[in-house]
Amino acid sequence: MNFRILAKILGALLVLESLAMAVCGIFTIIDPLRHSESSPQSLFYGALITAAVGGVMMVLGIGKIHKIPRREGVVIVGMGWILSGVFGGLPYVLGEPSMPPADALFESVSGFTTTGSTVMTDIESWPRGILMWRSVTQWLGGLGILVLFVALLSYLGVGSKSLFRNESSFQTGEVSTARIRDTALSLWKVYISITTLCILGLKFMGLTWYNAISHAFTAVSTGGFSPHNASVGHYSDWGNGWLIEFWLSLFMLACSVSFLIWVVIVKKRWKRLKSEEEGKWFSLVCLGSAFLIAFGLAHQNSEGYLEALRHAWFIVVSIASTTGFGTVDYEVWPSYALIILGILMFLGGCSGSTAGGLKLSRLIVFLKTARFEVVKAFRPNKVFPMQVNGNSLDPDARSQIVIFMALYSFIVMISALFMGMLEYSTGIDMETSLGAVLATLPNIGPGFGAVGPTDNFAHFMPATKIFLCLLMILGRLELYAVLVLFIPSLWRKY
Amino acid sequence: MNFRILAKILGALLVLESLAMAVCGIFTIIDPLRHSESSPQSLFYGALITAAVGGVMMVLGIGKIHKIPRREGVVIVGMGWILSGVFGGLPYVLGEPSMPPADALFESVSGFTTTGSTVMTDIESWPRGILMWRSVTQWLGGLGILVLFVALLSYLGVGSKSLFRNESSFQTGEVSTARIRDTALSLWKVYISITTLCILGLKFMGLTWYNAISHAFTAVSTGGFSPHNASVGHYSDWGNGWLIEFWLSLFMLACSVSFLIWVVIVKKRWKRLKSEEEGKWFSLVCLGSAFLIAFGLAHQNSEGYLEALRHAWFIVVSIASTTGFGTVDYEVWPSYALIILGILMFLGGCSGSTAGGLKLSRLIVFLKTARFEVVKAFRPNKVFPMQVNGNSLDPDARSQIVIFMALYSFIVMISALFMGMLEYSTGIDMETSLGAVLATLPNIGPGFGAVGPTDNFAHFMPATKIFLCLLMILGRLELYAVLVLFIPSLWRKY
Ligand SMILES: [K+]
Ligand SMILES: [K+]
Incomplete structure (x- = not known):
């Protein structure tokens, strides 16, 4: 392990983070509505x-770096997210009101990982600058703070292939070494354009610039923090509330399918679109789930089917895209609807997007593979070719994907058990144990039980909060980049 | 598909089943305590x-059969269990009291698959002959009705390799074609010896012959039916109640590790025992879980640690072995204990035993494989050899096992959703939806929620009961032998 490389690159990452913090501090100074004098200080101190x-x-890491070896790349990704989380929590601790350290870490990690679970019991009592920092962490975390970083590094001539490979959202066939910088830049351009469009639409619908920016930042990053206690439900009573919800749902959808779709559309390479399966299936899953749930809701609440569909659609997209915005309390829905939501949490969005979860493409690969296994029971020697999103997958790649899926399920179970043991003395129930895991590991935000859409995570013990931070990072980096840090031989000198 | 072969072999299977039914009818005639005149009739009519x-x-299938081809073998296994279940339900329908058809099917399938879930609300009101038939179905289902059948077939000179391969419990390296008949016979000898030992012990502890036989039949088959409403809790107040529980727990344990262990011990091939990992781990898992739960129980109930350990040990072994006998109501235990039980349900016993579930060896293979995947993140070209139970596993075999595990988890999730939809109108909760699936798919018996250890399955709708029958058979045959029946090309003429 070459610690000089680690120090240099992780140091640079922290300096970039401090710039974002300072920008929020400047916003606080010029904000005409600031209601707390202490918030710029906490951001600037941070x-x-x-x-x-x-x-x-x-x-400490000074000197020229020609190439980041694989091991160091792996460590930088995992440690980068951990360090960003730790230092991103400073503004929550240093100001007035302030949080205990475990809460601040939780809020910060929940931001950078675009989870959106919160420990704030009264969000609106916090200074606007702090809430802006909260949204900014999600926007930065959305496309991966490291993509920006990689783009900068490649300007500096440092080989960053190993970074890119471990940054989960981009393990697609589309990205080759030579095109990393170009692709990263295209992605950021698309990301900024989509964000701008979302902001303008919200402003046009009557939100203040502050609220438009806050919600746009956390919608396109599928993060889900809102400066309102009632989340997006704050706008439910507005005459055009349905339009605001629909507008946000479009952006959540757009950002939970692969960003390469938008890059391809911008570059007018229409032919590539044909082979894209995942986004198509994802939209169908959202539509199907919304209709299925709306049917039960209309029946349960004896409300109009259109009204039921409005709520079902927003919540389904909010959960399936792993955003976690709320308008209604889905915990009072029939249990089959809750199970659908639970499965959508587990599944998450598409690969190559800002969304979390298992990713739909993995499920597609798994279902095809499982079907082959069944047929093998009577045709043991048949060879089964497989294509997903236009890429051929050999048996080795398929098996890696299925191992990932099994490991993901296993971690959900074991973590739920661990939650139950950590919170044993508080008499936690099974639903909350599992709900907290499904809220954090797939980076959703709200869960079930005592961490449902109308609750928050403040009531957990500090140790539990730190454990949930680990789950959020684990999910955000798709397991391996974190798990590998626990393998002793990684750290061996060589 | 050669339907002549199917008809002949499945017909023979039904004739064998009718013999077992007739034996129970004869028992009813000679039983001095029979309290219903109608029960021998229903058994004889059945x-x-x-x-x-x-x-x-x-x-219909008359003619000489030289060899059962693979396709036909697959169908015989799946259809054999379905048909046994259907006809095994006749005695419950034909007598007085009688059950509706869906209930009878459920009770019968729950018997043959050694699940042990029941729709009887007052077990003790049923005739002793019917309850004996209930225990007999579990005992026969325990080691697989088909093993007996295979042994008979091999005497008749019919090649039955393809049957054996699809009979889940024996997909081990140990069994070669030439030794199928010998192995099947050894297994049955061991099974009968263990059953006899269990009966004698229970008789010695004060049970009547009838109760000793009933409980021994359902303990060694890890089935879990009991003729008492309170299950094994019936003996809790006896002075030697703890001894009866401990004796039963030993047999549940012995029958949820691979039977090949006992065959090997009988044949004094001690060297083979050294490489046996699964049983060792299984015992450790049971011990660890029991101590962990006892700790919480002693704290919760402020009862003695020894008393807590007695209950925790019995329930842990009863659940982990997939038997499902009950002594105390585990649903009042702390939630971490329930999550442990849920995971044990999912996991089940060891391969090559009478137990259901995912099987511990699959978890072992999966955990080793997952660790290799993590290490690959920084050592992509390393080759990882793997041994489990002394057998080498190539990457192909490992990947098959992980696919199975992922498929199993997926079926649990989807089935819970389907339960929620089937029982939507009854307002089923999430815990019951998942609890019913975990009770039936891994062949446990009791679950959580409205199908907990003090409840039964009578309150479900007929469609739900039939769906649960499918899950029981699916779990018992380890998925593929049932799923394959849904692949249209299997049924093609060739
Ligand atoms: K989120
Ligand atoms: K059972």
């Missing part, structure tokens, strides 16, 4: 500490 | 109908 630590690390 | 249908099928 930025200062982060910059100082980052600077010292860069000095 | 036997008559089953024998008649079986006889007609055998006549």
Whole structure:
């Protein structure tokens, strides 16, 4: 393990983070509606500490780096997200009101991983600058703070292939070494364009610039933080509330299918679109789930089917895209609807998007593979070719995907057990144990039980909060980049 | 598909089943305590109908069979269990009291698959002959009605390799074609010896012959039917109640590790025992879970640790072995204990035993495989050899096992959703939806929620009961032998 490389790159990452913090501090100074004098200070103090630590690390790692080896790349990805989370929590601790350290870590990690679970019991009592920082962490985390970083690194001439390979959202056949920088830049351009469009639409529908930016940042990153206690439900009573919800649902959808779709559309390479299966299936799953749930809701609440469909659609898209915005309390829905939501949480969005979860393409590969296995019972020697999204998958690649899926399920079960043991003394129920895991590992935000859409995570013990932070990062980096940090031989000198 | 072969062999299977039914009828006649005159009739009528249908099928399939091809073998296994279940339900329908057809099917399938879920609300009100038939179905289903059948077939000179391969419990490296008959016979000898030992012990502890036989039959088959409403809890107040529980737990344990262990011990091939990992791990898992749960129980109920351990041990072994006997109501235990039980249900016993579930060896293979995948993140070209139970597993075999595990988890989720939809109108909760699936698919018996250890399955709708029958058979045959029946090309003429 070459610690000089780690120090240099992780230091640079922290310096970048401190800049984002400082920008939020400046916003607080110029914000005409700021209602707390202390918030710019906490953001600037946070930025200062982060910059100082980052600077010292860069000095420790000084020297020219030609290439980041695979091992160091793996560690940088995992440690990068952990460090961003830790330092991103400073503004929550340093200001007034302030949080205990475990809460601040939770809120910060929940931001960067675009989970959107919160420990704030009264969100609206917090300074606007802090809430803006909260949204900014999600927007940065959305496409991966490291993509920006990779793009910068490649300008500096540092080989960053190993970083890119471990940054989960981009393990697609589309990205080749030579095109990493171009692709990263295209992705960011698309991301910024989509965000801008979302902001303008919300502003046009009557939101203030502050609220439009906050919700756009957390919708396109599928993060789900909202500056309102009632989340998007804040706008339910507005005359055009349904339009605001629909507009947001479009952007959540757009950002939970592969961003390469938008890059391809911008570049007018229409032919590539034909082979795209995942986004098509994802839209169908959302539509089907919404109709199925709306049917039960209309029956249960004896409300109009259209009204039921409005709520079902928003919640289904919000959950399936792993955003976690709320309008209604889905916990009072019939249990089959809750199970659908639970499965959608587990599944998550499409690969190559800002969404979390298992990713639909993995389910598609798994279902095809399982069918082959069944047929093998009477045709043991048949060879089964497979294509997903236009890419051929050999048996080795399929098996890797199925192993991932099994490991993901296994971690859900074991984590639910661990939650039950950690919170044993508080008399936690099974639903909350599982709900907290499904809220955090797939980066959803709200869960079930005592962490449902009308609750928050404040009531957990500090140890539980730290455990949930681990789950959020584990899910965001799709397991391996975190699990590998626990393998002793990774850290061996060589 | 050669339907002549199907008819002949499935017909013979039904004739054998009718014999077992007739034996229970004879028991009713000679039973001094019989309290219902109608029970021998229902058993004899059932036997008559089953024998008649079986006889007609055998006549339809008349002619010499030299070899059972793979396709036909697959169908015989799946259809054999379905038909046994259907005809095994006749005695419940034909007598007085009687059950509706869906209930009778459920009770019968629950017997043959050694699940042990019941629709009887007051077990003790049923005739002793019917309850004996209920225990006999589990004992026969325990080691697989088909193993007996295979042994008979091999005497008749019919190649039955393809049957054996699809009979889940024996897909081990140990069994070679040439030794199928010997192995099947050894297994049955061991099974009968263990059963006899269990009966004698229970008799010695004060049970009547009837109760000793009933409980021994359902303990060694890890079935879990009991003729008492309170299950094994019936003996809790006895002075030697703890001894009866402990004795039963030993037999449940012995029958949820691979039977090949006992064959090997009988044949004094000690060296083979060294490489046996699964049983060792299984015992450790049971011990660890029991201690962990006892800790919480002692704390919760402020009862002695020894008393807590007695209950925790019995329930853990009863669940982990997929037997499902009950002594205490585990649903009042702390939620982490329930999650442990849920995971044990899912996991089940060891391969090559009478137990159901995923099987521990699959988890072992999966965990080793997952660790290799993590290490591959920084050592992509390393080759990882793997041994389990002394057998080498190539990457292909490992991947098959992981696919099975993922498919099993997927079926659990989808079935819970389907349960929620089937029982939507009754307002079923999430816990019951999942609990009913975990009770039936891994052949446990009791579940969670409205199908917990103090409840039964009578309150479900007929369609739900039939769906649960499918899950029981699916789990018992380890998925493929049932799923394959839904592949249209299997049935093609060739
Ligand atoms: K989220
Ligand atoms: K059972």
